[in-house]
Amino acid sequence: MPFLHRPQVHKLAALTGHRDCVYALAGMPGAGAFYSAGADGLVAAWSTNEPERDGELVAKVDNSVYALLHLPAAGLLVLGHNFQGVQAIDLEARKLAYATALPPVPIFDLVADIARQRLYAALGDGTLAVLRLADFQVETLLRLSDKSLRCLALHETRGELAVGGSDWRVRILDADTLTVKHVVEGATNSVFTAAYSPDGHYLLTAGRDAHLRAWDVEAGYQEHRTLVAHMFTINHLAFSPDGSLLATCSMDKSIKLWDAATLDLLRVVDRARHAGHGTSVNKLFWPAQQNRLVSCSDDRTLAVWQLSAE
Numbered sequence: 001m002p003f004l005h006r007p008q009v010h011k012l013a014a015l016t017g018h019r020d021c022v023y024a025l026a027g028m029p030g031a032g033a034f035y036s037a038g039a040d041g042l043v044a045a046w047s048t049n050e051p052e053r054d055g056e057l058v059a060k061v062d063n064s065v066y067a068l069l070h071l072p073a074a075g076l077l078v079l080g081h082n083f084q085g086v087q088a089i090d091l092e093a094r095k096l097a098y099a100t101a102l103p104p105v106p107i108f109d110l111v112a113d114i115a116r117q118r119l120y121a122a123l124g125d126g127t128l129a130v131l132r133l134a135d136f137q138v139e140t141l142l143r144l145s146d147k148s149l150r151c152l153a154l155h156e157t158r159g160e161l162a163v164g165g166s167d168w169r170v171r172i173l174d175a176d177t178l179t180v181k182h183v184v185e186g187a188t189n190s191v192f193t194a195a196y197s198p199d200g201h202y203l204l205t206a207g208r209d210a211h212l213r214a215w216d217v218e219a220g221y222q223e224h225r226t227l228v229a230h231m232f233t234i235n236h237l238a239f240s241p242d243g244s245l246l247a248t249c250s251m252d253k254s255i256k257l258w259d260a261a262t263l264d265l266l267r268v269v270d271r272a273r274h275a276g277h278g279t280s281v282n283k284l285f286w287p288a289q290q291n292r293l294v295s296c297s298d299d300r301t302l303a304v305w306q307l308s309a310e
């Protein structure tokens with residue numbers, strides 16, 4: 001349900017089992033499970049409806065995993081396996097379905113383009129890797145920057161791919177030709193996270209400078225609004241499935257909930273007020289069931305948050 005006022009937030013469960021920092025969350029809204037991975041190389045599945053249940057091991061890989069992507073139609077979970085390329089796990093058989101070698105650098109984000117049957121991967125050497133979804137073979141490697149590419153966002157209606165990086169820029173690519181249509185400048189440090197608003201009118205970006213920025217898509221990605229949203233680096237931002245809320249999480253250990261339409265701050269979720277995370281909060285996921293939000297942290301835990309109307 002949409003939240004017309006400030007939502008109340010209650011910590012429903014703390015999920016433990018990871019042995020090191022948890023960097024990645026993935027899932028599809030409405031699905032029965034979501035997935036986590038991190039510095040320990042463990043990939044775990046958790047129940048959406050029964051978050052208090054123990055996680056189930058999906059895979060164990062050799063290096064850190066910074067990026068996860070769930071492809072439910074194919075029954076696959078795609079891993080950005082640090083320094084060893086992309087791996088796709090068959091979730092039913094719990095076995096490796098595909099493995100694609102890429103340059104031996106970190107993979108920071110993964111996005112699927114169903115219309116073009118492509119998988120995009122943001123690499124730590126400034127390369128955008130484009131793979132075919134049918135067989136996970138490399139279609140092209142496009143060098144966009146001499147700094148890391150950190151985040152990806154796809155505007156399906158416009159056929160545009162936003163690529164944010166550590167060179168403080170966001171490049172807007174034509175998804176058909178992969179040519180750069182716009183270079184969005186304004187951030188004063190690395191851009192770690194990007195998402196298009198549910199109505200497609202704005203691109204939201206954030207990163208190391210702790211600012212949240214909204215760019216007007218129809219106006220050629222001109223700056224629409226900027227606000228200081230956290231004390232330290234913003235690691236991730238995500239819109240709720242119903243489009244009413246925006247959640248951000250930060251190295252300052254907090255999660256913040258915003259009105260998605262106005263960017264008014266509605267709620268701060270932290271350790272003091274909500275028994276929140278003790279260290280950097282790295283990623284967010286909205287299961288789209290019972291108004292819940294999932295977060296993961298350097299403190300090795302995941303938290304499941306229950307939202308309710310005030």
